[in-house]
Amino acid sequence: MRPDPRGGVAPKIACVGSGLVGRSWAIVFARAGYRVRIWDSVSDALEQTIPALCATLDELEKAGTILSASEIAGRIRPADSLTDALADACHVQESVSERLDIKKALFAEMDGVAPARATLGSSTSAIPGSAFMTGLPGSRRCLIVHPVNPPHLIPLVELCPTQQTAAENVDRVEALMREVGQKPIVLAQEIEGFALNRLQWALLCEAMHLIGEGYCTPEDIDAVMTHGLARRWAHLGPLAVGHLNAATGFQGYFDGLGEAIGRVRGTLRTDYIPSAETVAKTHAAMNAMMPVSDLPKYQAKRDRSILALNRLLQDDD
Numbered sequence: 367m368r369p370d371p372r373g374g375v376a377p378k379i380a381c382v383g384s385g386l387v388g389r390s391w392a393i394v395f396a397r398a399g400y401r402v403r404i405w406d407s408v409s410d411a412l413e414q415t416i417p418a419l420c421a422t423l424d425e426l427e428k429a430g431t432i433l434s435a436s437e438i439a440g441r442i443r444p445a446d447s448l449t450d451a452l453a454d455a456c457h458v459q460e461s462v463s464e465r466l467d468i469k470k471a472l473f474a475e476m477d478g479v480a481p482a483r484a485t486l487g488s489s490t491s492a493i494p495g496s497a498f499m500t501g502l503p504g505s506r507r508c509l510i511v512h513p514v515n516p517p518h519l520i521p522l523v524e525l526c527p528t529q530q531t532a533a534e535n536v537d538r539v540e541a542l543m544r545e546v547g548q549k550p551i552v553l554a555q556e557i558e559g560f561a562l563n564r565l566q567w568a569l570l571c572e573a574m575h576l577i578g579e580g581y582c583t584p585e586d587i588d589a590v591m592t593h594g595l596a597r598r599w600a601h602l603g604p605l606a607v608g609h610l611n612a613a614t615g616f617q618g619y620f621d622g623l624g625e626a627i628g629r630v631r632g633t634l635r636t637d638y639i640p641s642a643e644t645v646a647k648t649h650a651a652m653n654a655m656m657p658v659s660d661l662p663k664y665q666a667k668r669d670r671s672i673l674a675l676n677r678l679l680q681d682d683d
Contacts, residue, residue, distance in 0.1 A: 387515055
């Protein structure tokens with residue numbers, strides 16, 4: 367177990383929300399040696415948490431990425447209350463519903479309960495922190511800590527402070543993320559959706575445009591990604607791809623393709639609003655490939671594929 371620098375037991379981190387993301391965060395912290403207390407306002411969800419965590423840890427042990435599932439599981443305990451979860455915590459990671467009213471009320475409550483030195487992070491996918499973190503007595507310790515699902519397999523974390531977040535607390539959380547094996551980036555200013563989801567959703571909207579206007583099928587879109595773009599994007603970002611795709615680097619890429627990029631850019635529909643029929647058509651195609659009734663099986667398959675990819679990309683890290 368990770369020793370407390372002051373001696374004694376390991377430091378404690380609280381995970382508030384026990385859904386897919388909250389459970390994954392618990393694994394991230396416990397794997398790094400922290401004691402973890404996980405709490406959820408929905409008692410049924412909390413009851414399912416430990417069995418689900420243990421199943422995931424068993425898969426990680428089988429894959430050889432951890433030595434002992436039982437040792438890591440032993441560091442994670444459900445909490446009886448929010449107060450119990452946050453007591454003596456050095457960091458709190460919130461991963462509840464993507465609803466502003468819920469997050470606003472929860473952060474006000476957590477700020478009143480958490481130890482004065484604890485940092486408070488939110489896993490929100492798109493809501494700017496200033497919408498629910500500012501105006502609190504402890505606003506200086508609050509910031510967005512947005513992971514990629516599942517964070518115990520995908521290391522990127524986006525840190526986005528509000529104008530009231532103290533720089534020292536951003537530094538503390540960035541150091542914590544690096545310590546537990548994540549790869550943090552820090553956004554210089556707030557923007558809705560942060561970086562990852564703005565890029566992800568821009569691509570998704572254009573994909574729905576191509577489907578909705580009959581250019582290609584949902585299956586075609588995923589094939590373009592899995593057999594095309596993702597083969598490069600797994601280890602190179604789009605800027606590095608452009609840099610390598612021209613003999614003179616990124617400048618040469620734009621010198622040669624800038625005019626074509628401009629023409630296509632004018633026809634892109636990142637503002638495309640798909641019809642209900644297009645959404646239903648896309649869902650039917652996805653459901654035919656991966657039935658909703660079997661999603662846990664396909665999520666496990668996804669996780670195994672990410673683990674295999676992580677092993678291949680270890681040198682890049």
